[in-house]
Amino acid sequence: MSPSFRYFSLLFLFFINNAFATPLAKVKVVLNRPALTDSIAIDVFKCYLSNIVISDSNYKNDLSPSNYHLLDFSNSDTIFLFVSPFANANSIEFNLGIDSIINSSGALGGQLDPSNGMYWTWQSGYINFKIEGSSPICTSRNHEFQFHAGGYAYPYNALKAFKFELQPNKPFHIEIDLALFFNMISLKNLDHVMSPGPNALKISKALASCFKIVEDEK
Amino acid sequence: MKNKLILLSVLLLCIAFVSINKNAFKYPKYFPKPVYALENNNRTEFKIELGRVLFYDPILSKDNSISCASCHNPYNAFAHVDHSLSHGINDKIGKRNAPVLFNLAWQKSFMWDGAINHLDVQALAPITHPDEMGETISNVLLKLNRSQSYKQLFYKAYGDSLINSERTLKSISQFLLSLISSNSRYDSMVLGKIKFNTKEQNGYRLFQLHCNTCHREPLFTDFTFQSNRLSIDTSLNDLGRYSVSLLPRDSFKFKVPTLRNIEFSYPYMHDGRFKTLAQVMNHYNSIGLINENILKELRKVMKLSSNEKVDLIAFLKTLTDKKFLFDAKHTYSKNNK
Numbered sequence: 001m002s003p004s005f006r007y008f009s010l011l012f013l014f015f016i017n018n019a020f021a022t023p024l025a026k027v028k029v030v031l032n033r034p035a036l037t038d039s040i041a042i043d044v045f046k047c048y049l050s051n052i053v054i055s056d057s058n059y060k061n062d063l064s065p066s067n068y069h070l071l072d073f074s075n076s077d078t079i080f081l082f083v084s085p086f087a088n089a090n091s092i093e094f095n096l097g098i099d100s101i102i103n104s105s106g107a108l109g110g111q112l113d114p115s116n117g118m119y120w121t122w123q124s125g126y127i128n129f130k131i132e133g134s135s136p137i138c139t140s141r142n143h144e145f146q147f148h149a150g151g152y153a154y155p156y157n158a159l160k161a162f163k164f165e166l167q168p169n170k171p172f173h174i175e176i177d178l179a180l181f182f183n184m185i186s187l188k189n190l191d192h193v194m195s196p197g198p199n200a201l202k203i204s205k206a207l208a209s210c211f212k213i214v215e216d217e218k
Numbered sequence: 219m220k221n222k223l224i225l226l227s228v229l230l231l232c233i234a235f236v237s238i239n240k241n242a243f244k245y246p247k248y249f250p251k252p253v254y255a256l257e258n259n260n261r262t263e264f265k266i267e268l269g270r271v272l273f274y275d276p277i278l279s280k281d282n283s284i285s286c287a288s289c290h291n292p293y294n295a296f297a298h299v300d301h302s303l304s305h306g307i308n309d310k311i312g313k314r315n316a317p318v319l320f321n322l323a324w325q326k327s328f329m330w331d332g333a334i335n336h337l338d339v340q341a342l343a344p345i346t347h348p349d350e351m352g353e354t355i356s357n358v359l360l361k362l363n364r365s366q367s368y369k370q371l372f373y374k375a376y377g378d379s380l381i382n383s384e385r386t387l388k389s390i391s392q393f394l395l396s397l398i399s400s401n402s403r404y405d406s407m408v409l410g411k412i413k414f415n416t417k418e419q420n421g422y423r424l425f426q427l428h429c430n431t432c433h434r435e436p437l438f439t440d441f442t443f444q445s446n447r448l449s450i451d452t453s454l455n456d457l458g459r460y461s462v463s464l465l466p467r468d469s470f471k472f473k474v475p476t477l478r479n480i481e482f483s484y485p486y487m488h489d490g491r492f493k494t495l496a497q498v499m500n501h502y503n504s505i506g507l508i509n510e511n512i513l514k515e516l517r518k519v520m521k522l523s524s525n526e527k528v529d530l531i532a533f534l535k536t537l538t539d540k541k542f543l544f545d546a547k548h549t550y551s552k553n554n555k
Contacts, residue, residue, distance in 0.1 A: 106258070106338030107387035114342055115355040115383045121342040123462060124335040156464070197464055 151196025421533025
């Protein structure tokens with residue numbers, strides 16, 4: 001079992017590196033304490049970030065074809081993401097989840113290997129993210145909640161696309177504040193999502209609301 | 219010297235040509251183009267052999283008791299005979315009847331409800347299903363990696379002995395893709411090699427009138443999801459296509475199955491409720507099947523006489539492909555120990 005992030009306030013760093021591995025800008029993911037009175041313990045938080053593109057006014061740094069990153073917040077090896085940057089980048093784009101083309105491409109390896117546990121075997125498709133844990137608010141067995149979001153076919157395509165503007169030459173990080181996720185869904189009424197459909201869309205929207213770009217102070 | 223060189227290059231060319239030809243995916247001219255993207259999974263004899271060994275190996279199940287072939291029997295066109303619902307590890311009973319396995323390169327989606335969208339990922343479903351093989355893919359890889367003979371088979375198929383899920387799954391696909399059934403009496407008739415007898419010919423006429431809209435020639439399915447108005451089995455309450463699409467209009471619809479080798483793939487329907495083709499005929503006759511794809515004025519309620527039922531069954535039996543059913547290349551391999 002992975003560690004339990006009780007009252008999580010963890011910090012994860014993505015370094016955007018140049019060819020010589022000197023950090024130019026960094027992207028970090030922060031999980032803040034949720035603004036809830038009841039406690040929430042998180043056992044699993046995994047998500048796919050894909051199709052990361054960093055651009056300046058005349059150049060796009062598209063990281064394809066292997067631009068699929070599985071982030072597992074219990075395994076620090078997966079948190080590093082190497083991107084060759086350019087100093088005056090002015091925007092970053094990425095998706096939360098896996099696009100429909102990859103979802104219908106059969107057996108793939110690496111980050112997309114179905115043995116990573118982020119693939120639904122009984123109804124083909126990638127799981128865009130997993131959030132699992134427990135809270136006294138949940139009426140389920142052992143007060144557990146288990147959210148697996150995915151689905152690539154219309155009208156239940158759960159992929160979320162982001163585009164953030166960047167200040168040239170300023171270091172930044174991406175922050176994911178899961179408190180907003182738990183504020184948007186009510187754990188009392190919803191503690192399990194395990195397949196594509198309206199609820200998967202709902203929790204995808206909730207997680208998407210947690211992403212923001214923060215400029216680093218310096 | 220020069221002559222020898224020319225001779226040598228001609229020889230090499232011939233060998234190259236023969237080996238390319240050997241690996242070509244062959245099918246009859248009157249079949250449509252396959253949908254499986256073969257360019258992403260090159261066909262080779264070694265991959266097919268590896269897939270075949272995996273198909274017959276219970277190593278894919280948790281307690282090493284069940285192989286793919288436990289539910290998909292080669293002598294029954296890879297259907298599960300005698301069981302209306304499939305049986306898995308610890309004698310657990312599934313909720314559906316195991317379908318035939320052939321001509322899969324033409325199929326866009328798999329399972330009775332189309333829940334699987336690509337042949338490569340199909341095997342993951344039975345391997346991980348608790349009522350089927352109850353295993354995890356990571357554990358399968360561990361077991362395969364411990365086996366010296368699999369190391370050799372992977373080496374032959376891929377040029378090194380790395381064993382991962384992509385290679386394992388794609389090899390199983392290669393074996394499944396090699397299962398092509400196109401040598402029935404019907405095929406000989408299409409090719410003009412034989413003529414149907416009067417019963418078969420009359421059955422063919424009735425088939426084209428009443429059945430061909432869904433069970434479309436030459437693959438005998440149009441790959442859509444339809445209802446053939448079976449009564450709902452409340453003990454299973456299987457919603458069919460609805461469970462994938464979540465569209466109310468898809469409730470109780472199932473994939474139109476192929477009718478090739480139907481003589482040998484009993485019991486019939488997604489829940490295996492009919493044991494004989496006569497029962498199937500009686501079902502269609504009792505609902506008075508109406509061909510809804512033709513002009514309203516021409517629509518006719520199907521009302522077959524008993525002779526007509528016999529003729530229709532005689533036609534269905536022309537879809538039996540003995541060469542396929544008893545092909546030694548599809549059975550247990552000498553590499554299965």
